[in-house]
Amino acid sequence: MLKWVVLRAMDLLAPVFRSAGLDDSTLRAFLDVKLTMDNRRAGSALYRNVDRKANNALWMTMIMYTLSGGIFAVILSRSTTLLAGMTLLFGFMMVLLGMSLIADLSTVLLDTSDFQILLPLPIDGKTLAVARILHVAVYLGLLVLSLGVFPLIAGTSRMGASFVPLFLMTSLGIAVLLVSATQAIYAFGLETLKGERFRDAVVYLQTFMVAFLMLSYFVTMRLSDMDVRIGIDLSRAWWVYLLPPAWFAAPFDGVAGSWSLTDIILSTLAVVMTLAALLLLLLVFGPRYHREVADLSVSGAGRQRNRRLGDEDSQFSAHPGISRSLRNGRPLTRSPAEEAAFGFTWAMVGRDREFRMRTLPLLALIPIYILFFLFNSQSSLSETLAGLRESDKYFYILYVVAYMAPASLLSLRYSTNWQAAWVYEVLPFQKAGEVLSGAVKAVVVRFYVPIFAAAAAAVVYVWGIRVIDDVLLSGTATLVAILLFSITAGRRYPFSEEFVVARGAGRSGLLMIFVFLPVMFGVIHSIISRRAPLLVWILLLFSIPAVGWLFRRLSQVEESQVRRQAARAISRSNSDS
Amino acid sequence: MTFVVDDPIIKLEQLVFSYGDTRAVDGISLDVGSGEILGYIGPNGAGKTTTVRILVGMLQGFEGEAFVGGHDLRTEPLEVKRLIGYVPESAALYESLTPQEFFTFVARVRGMNDDVSQLRSRRLLELLGMKEGYDQRISGFSKGMRQKVLLVAAMLHNPKVLFLDEPLSGLDANSVVTFKEVIQQLADRGRSIFYCSHVMDVVERVCHRIVIISKGRIVADGTFEELQQMAEAGSLEHIFTRLTSDESEEQVASRFVEVLFEDGFDA
Numbered sequence: 125m126l127k128w129v130v131l132r133a134m135d136l137l138a139p140v141f142r143s144a145g146l147d148d149s150t151l152r153a154f155l156d157v158k159l160t161m162d163n164r165r166a167g168s169a170l171y172r173n174v175d176r177k178a179n180n181a182l183w184m185t186m187i188m189y190t191l192s193g194g195i196f197a198v199i200l201s202r203s204t205t206l207l208a209g210m211t212l213l214f215g216f217m218m219v220l221l222g223m224s225l226i227a228d229l230s231t232v233l234l235d236t237s238d239f240q241i242l243l244p245l246p247i248d249g250k251t252l253a254v255a256r257i258l259h260v261a262v263y264l265g266l267l268v269l270s271l272g273v274f275p276l277i278a279g280t281s282r283m284g285a286s287f288v289p290l291f292l293m294t295s296l297g298i299a300v301l302l303v304s305a306t307q308a309i310y311a312f313g314l315e316t317l318k319g320e321r322f323r324d325a326v327v328y329l330q331t332f333m334v335a336f337l338m339l340s341y342f343v344t345m346r347l348s349d350m351d352v353r354i355g356i357d358l359s360r361a362w363w364v365y366l367l368p369p370a371w372f373a374a375p376f377d378g379v380a381g382s383w384s385l386t387d388i389i390l391s392t393l394a395v396v397m398t399l400a401a402l403l404l405l406l407l408v409f410g411p412r413y414h415r416e417v418a419d420l421s422v423s424g425a426g427r428q429r430n431r432r433l434g435d436e437d438s439q440f441s442a443h444p445g446i447s448r449s450l451r452n453g454r455p456l457t458r459s460p461a462e463e464a465a466f467g468f469t470w471a472m473v474g475r476d477r478e479f480r481m482r483t484l485p486l487l488a489l490i491p492i493y494i495l496f497f498l499f500n501s502q503s504s505l506s507e508t509l510a511g512l513r514e515s516d517k518y519f520y521i522l523y524v525v526a527y528m529a530p531a532s533l534l535s536l537r538y539s540t541n542w543q544a545a546w547v548y549e550v551l552p553f554q555k556a557g558e559v560l561s562g563a564v565k566a567v568v569v570r571f572y573v574p575i576f577a578a579a580a581a582a583v584v585y586v587w588g589i590r591v592i593d594d595v596l597l598s599g600t601a602t603l604v605a606i607l608l609f610s611i612t613a614g615r616r617y618p619f620s621e622e623f624v625v626a627r628g629a630g631r632s633g634l635l636m637i638f639v640f641l642p643v644m645f646g647v648i649h650s651i652i653s654r655r656a657p658l659l660v661w662i663l664l665l666f667s668i669p670a671v672g673w674l675f676r677r678l679s680q681v682e683e684s685q686v687r688r689q690a691a692r693a694i695s696r697s698n699s700d701s
Numbered sequence: 702m703t704f705v706v707d708d709p710i711i712k713l714e715q716l717v718f719s720y721g722d723t724r725a726v727d728g729i730s731l732d733v734g735s736g737e738i739l740g741y742i743g744p745n746g747a748g749k750t751t752t753v754r755i756l757v758g759m760l761q762g763f764e765g766e767a768f769v770g771g772h773d774l775r776t777e778p779l780e781v782k783r784l785i786g787y788v789p790e791s792a793a794l795y796e797s798l799t800p801q802e803f804f805t806f807v808a809r810v811r812g813m814n815d816d817v818s819q820l821r822s823r824r825l826l827e828l829l830g831m832k833e834g835y836d837q838r839i840s841g842f843s844k845g846m847r848q849k850v851l852l853v854a855a856m857l858h859n860p861k862v863l864f865l866d867e868p869l870s871g872l873d874a875n876s877v878v879t880f881k882e883v884i885q886q887l888a889d890r891g892r893s894i895f896y897c898s899h900v901m902d903v904v905e906r907v908c909h910r911i912v913i914i915s916k917g918r919i920v921a922d923g924t925f926e927e928l929q930q931m932a933e934a935g936s937l938e939h940i941f942t943r944l945t946s947d948e949s950e951e952q953v954a955s956r957f958v959e960v961l962f963e964d965g966f967d968a
Binding site: 461472539544 | 759780782783792793795796798802807809811812
């Protein structure tokens with residue numbers, strides 16, 4: 125359905141592409157094959173129901189975006205001036221789209237897996253670059269449309285029917301600006317850092333960008349509150365010209381009322397910047413970025429830079445010691461096979477780019493969420509700090525950590541190398557659960573324990589030792605949440621699945637359920653702590669054996685209960701049998 | 702033609718496996734004895750890899766009987782997996798691990814002590830000419846180096862039966878000679894080898910016995926000399942084409958070229 129619409133649109137636009145010196149039939153063929161692949165797991169051609177599932181995930185994402193659009197509508201309808209309202213709305217929209225562009229769609233932008241096929245074909249660089257951008261634009265467009273539903277209603281009721289075409293045009297401009305900015309950043313990164321180092325840097329770049337975007341999200345929220353309370357007269361502030369959302373908001377102000385000088389300057393900026401971004405995208409960033417990505421894939425083997433891993437770095441170094449036995453998980457694992465899975469996962473999580481790409485941004489969000497929860501009041505910073513000790517806001521800190529934990533486990537199943545998961549099928553594991561419990565233990569020890577320890581130390585420092593029971597109970601509650609997730613929805617071998625954009629974007633749907641679990645624990649815990657403090661100690665006493673029992677349950681999971689993409693791909697690929 | 706083996710280590714009785722409506726394996730019966738090198742060959746899509754995947758315990762849901770080392774693959778796949786080693790055809794490896802780490806993982810699952818497995822794997826890889834690569838990431842390896850990692854990982858625990866699917870692909874000439882010799886010496890010491898390949902002259906020289914399958918069925922089973930007599934052809938390549946193809950290969954080739962020149966699109 126989506127593909128059909130996109131391809132019809134491509135047919136209509138073909139003359140435009142041709143006049144821009146692009147090969148329209150190549151563009152069409154590229155989008156056709158890419159959209160087909162997005163909706164499929166590798167080797168699942170026989171399994172139609174799997175395809176449908178991928179589509180469902182996309183629908184879920186779109187519904188979630190539509191709902192988030194509701195917030196925009198509220199902001200818009202209660203803002204004092206149209207300029208302020210639209211600036212805030214577009215600010216929000218840029219943050220959300222930017223996040224999805226960086227987090228999920230970067231897989232498309234930095235995809236080098238198809239270069240072996242594409243590079244030998246007679247496709248010029250410009251066409252290929254545009255094709256890739258269009259592929260991203262399809263998804264970006266869907267998200268924009270979903271986000272726009274509620275704001276369109278709110279906006280039309282406020283300024284009339286002219287809102288609709290204006291909104292669509294400005295959204296298009298924003299999308300162009302965002303894609304161009306992303307491309308510019310990647311092009312710059314590829315230029316300065318070569319090969320494998322760039323890929324590593326991207327992970328950190330993404331972490332930083334997600335954190336930055338999230339921060340601006342909260343700032344926008346605060347601004348909206350400020351606007352409602354005291355009103356912000358943007359048209360008088362000199363820095364309004366530095367705000368990209370304001371450029372695109374100005375035409376609304378102009379069309380609805382009268383065109384002030386500020387409106388005209390800002391609107392001109394919007395048009396000029398969009399055109400400049402488009403030109404840069406097509407003529408400079410696109411082709412250059414593409415050449416660089418091509419280099420990346422050719423030198424991608426990184427043979428020239430294949431450094432030897434020292435004993436320190438290697439997980440299974442021959443020197444015995446505390447750190448070694450910890451990395452091997454020997455004191456924590458119950459069987460050699462579980463120990464093997466622990467060591468393997470420990471080594472992989474530190475290195476698998478896919479895993480780091482999905483996990484690090486999440487971890488970066490933890491401090492920002494915490495800041496947001498602690499200081500999201502109307503009062504000034506010093507007042508907030510003074511009041512903090514009397515409040516029980518430490519629950520936020522502890523349970524934000526809990527909230528992130530299942531998310532990192534959700535990424536554990538993905539790998540660029542997922543096909544290597546055939547080893548699980550060949551090796552004599554007593555129970556498939558041994559792999560799962562070994563892997564979960566490794567992730568818990570490597571990621572969760574340090575973060576929890578830091579959060580716990582901070583909480584005890586501020587609130588004193590008297591809250592230690594709450595701290596400890598939040599720890600075991602998080603473990604229970606992690607284990608419940610692993611035993612149910614998380615029954616997958618680590619690093620055994622391919623990350624597909626259309627489906628990956630929808631993982632938030634599944635995550636919601638398990639995000640909800642720690643939040644629920646947190647609410648119940650805070651109530652118990654207030655009403656019956658003694659019960660906290662009792663629960664703590666019971667939760668420890670519960671964690672042990674759940675780990676044992678996890679290690680008892682049968683092979684038939686584990687969903688295995690690689691195995692399905694194997695049993696499907698009869699072409700080489 | 703059936704081949705009688707006393708006390709077989711691999712035993713297949715009327716094995717059938719279907720992907721949806723297509724029967725990839727269609728009633729294969731086969732015995733392999735200890736110390737035997739069996740060449741298992743057939744055209745693309747004949748069912749070779751499917752047979753092997755059933756025998757190593759990767760594929761369930763087959764019909765008929767399949768035993769390895771006396772263990773039923775339907776009820777005791779775990780016991781079978783302990784006994785065997787498997788080199789899949791052009792298999793993926795976790796690129797960000799080093800061979801050392803990969804071997805340690807595999808060996809631990811098989812219950813080997815770290816000291817033993819590391820000493821063994823280091824020496825084995827060194828003997829295949831990869832002294833340098835032991836603690837470097839696999840992502841930088843060439844095809845041949847990856848193949849050596851797969852070979853060592855499959856043989857590290859000294860398995861009773863080795864399943865090899867195109868094991869020599871990507872290896873340099875020296876390693877090919879070494880590995881062929883390794884297989885033969887292992888067979889002399891009573892290990893059985895199940896060898897799938899498209900490289901006919903290697904199969905012809907290395908294997909004690911050759912089974913040719915086509916469309917999921919056995920079309921020939923015997924020593925190289927027996928097959929020569931049966932097909933009245935000299936080389937294994939000729940025997941193979943005679944038994945597995947209806948049309949002469951020259952005819953197919955000329956029709957292939959004809960299609961390219963038929964309708965005028967020329968680069």
